[in-house]
Amino acid sequence: MKIYQALLAALFSLVLAACATTQGSTDAPVFNPDAQAMTQYHIGVDDLLEVSVWNNPDLSVKVPVRPDGRITVPLIGDVVAGGKTPDQVSADIKERLKSFIRDPQVAVIVTELRSHEYLLRVRVTGAVRNPVSIPYHQGMTVLDAVLAAGGITEFAAPDRTELYRKTKSTTSSYAVQLGQILQDGKLGTNYPVQPGDVITVPQRSF
Template sequence: MLVSCLSLLLGACAGAGKTTSGPPPAAAIKAVDSYMIGVDDIVQVTVWRNPDLGITVPVRPDGMISVPLVGDVAAAGKPPAEVAQDIQEKLAAYVRDPQVAVILTDLRSHEYLSRVRVTGAVRQPVSIPYRPGMTVLDAVLAAGGVTEFAAPDRSELHRKLEDSASAYSVRLDRILGKGDLSTNYPVSPGDVITIPERVL
């Protein structure tokens, strides 16, 4: 699954045209309200004045959660406000004027989606959790650095933005050898850094 997703992303990047030498645009940080619930996320459902109907449950692999009185409700792929509205409408048959809130208490699915991947001529190709402030150098060092067969001057940062993907030139040779941090770009969730092997 991971390999196929990575192949699709790199394929999209390859079809995006030539590599850009300038810095990549900063990825927009999604507001919590626009976060789509995923499988394994933990959600808390509360019903005002009806504490017995409140639950805290993980989203099942089928994308559903089980809610007292109304049964299964689809949660995966929806924002919390929409799930709350669905539950509220179903509860109206049992509770007068229900007021429902859905709160994400543990974003487990986000851990998979928000990763940075380093592939190619590195000691250990890795997929690491994204952290604010992480840079290309941080990710490459987490992969153990480049191998003796690497062509660090041809490294690229691949980023998907909306419906398009772009590749940005990273002079990893200058970053590692000269301390030139001009292309040590901040990374974003979903970025893929590739370090090719040199041509012998």
């Protein structure tokens, strides 16, 4: 009986340890730096597009998206672009050009993101030298954003830095050990940022 109880106690301890390990892992933020990759970008009004038709330079144009969400392409006229991805617009143009050109090869590139400019930004606030709102670039990290803000001030409490990320239903915050990143090169919390993120560096208490 004693052996049986000891085995039960050992098994219970193992289960508790496993639960504790699983619970702790949920504290680590899961980041996807490609969550808003430009391949999924939806074109908006005022965006500037470049339409290229291979071997047909006369059909290749640079055009803004009009308030009605359309662009004008030589030979085929108006094409709906607003609300679609560049690949979808490219496919529409290609399909309509088939009536005039054999096997047209079309590429649509967004050269200026005018409609979504503020959705595709990262903001740095608090005890930094120059609070900024900077355009998001793929691969950007917390350190990149803080350096773009001129670094921290002498009044900062860098290891209490927070990264705030808004989703459809809630806003999550993640602790950033900015002091360790800047002073010791410990990059464990130098998270990749995403469009819309806000990094806040608090002031230290006096």
